Amino acid sequence: MVRLSPLQREDVAHFYKWIADPEVIEFSMSVFQSMSTPQQVDAWFVATLQDAKSLNLGIYATDTNELIGYAGLSGVSTTNQSGEYFILIGEKAFWGKGIGTAVTKEVVAIGFTTLGLNRIMLTVSEPNTGGLKAYAKAGFRVEGRLRQACLRRGSFHDKIVMSMLKSEWQQ
Template identity: 30%
Template sequence: MSTQDLFRGSLIRFAAPRPEDADELARFSESYEYLIQVDTENAIPQTPDAYGNAGRANTIEFHLRTLEDDRFIGFVALHSIEWNNQAALVAVGIGDPNERGRGYGIEALRMILRYAFHELNLNRVGLDVISYNEAAYRAYKKAGFIDEGRARSAVLRGGQSYDLIKMGLLRAEWEAMQA
C-alpha cells in the first residue's frame, strides 16, 4: 500500500507541541498585530501556561516546523469539529512577521485540508476571516475557499468596526482542484 505523508510538505511539517513551543506562543501573543490577525477575541498577551498540552474538545492542532532547520513558526488547527456533520473550522497562525509571506501559511492550509478530507473524512471545512486581514483572505482564496457570506461590523478593533467574512470549502470542490 502506498500512502502519502500527511504530515510533511515541501517547506514545513506538522509536529506535536513541545514544551518550549509554549514560550514561543506566549512571545507571539505579545504582538498586538499577531493577535488581531488570528482571533476575534480581545487581544490579551498570554503566559506560556495558557498554551499547555491539555487540548480542547473537538480540536486537532498541529504545530508548524520548518523542514530546513526544524524551527517552530506557528500552528494550524481544525476546531469546532462536528463529527456528525463531517464539518470543521480551520485556523492558522504564523507568529513571527519575518516568517510570513514565505509560503508557510498556504502550505499549512493545503496540508490541513488534505488531512481533513483524507484522514478525518470531513465533507466541509469553513473559516472566518476579518476583512482587514487581506493577506489571509488571499491565502484562503488561493487554497480554494469560497466566500459564503459576511457578518457586517462584527469585529471591533481600535474604535472601528470590520466585517467578518465567512468562507468554506467542500470536499468535492477540493478534490476537483487536485485533479
C-alpha cells in the same frame, strides 16, 4: 520549507512572544486579545492541547525545526462532518512567503482524508488581505459576511465567511 506536527507542551514559550505582539495577533482569535500574562497563555495552551474536538498542529521550519506558527481545525463535528480552519504564523520573517497557502492546503487535505470531513469553513477579517488571498488560492469560496463582527484598534470591521466542500477539493 515547513512541516506540520502535533504541538508539544514545550512549544508554549513561542506563544508568549507572539501573543505579546499586537501586529501578530491583530487578525487572530479574540481570546489572544485579552491575554497578557504567561499564566494566561499557559492555561489557554494546556486547554488547547487537551481539546478533543480540535486538530492542533505546529508549523515548524524544516531547516531549523523552529516553531513558526500553528494551524488546524477546531470544533470538529463527526455528526456534521465539519470543522473550522485556523492558522497563526507567529514569526514575521515567514510572512508573505506562501506558507499560509501551503499549510492551508495541507490541513484541508488532513481534514478531508484523515478526519473524514465534508465541509471546512473559516472566518477571516476583511482587512487581512493576505489571509483572504491565501484562502482563495487554497480553494476556499466566500460564503458570506458577518457585519462589524470584529473590533480591533477601536474600529469594527467585517468578517468574511469562507468554506470548502470535499467535492470542491483539488487534491
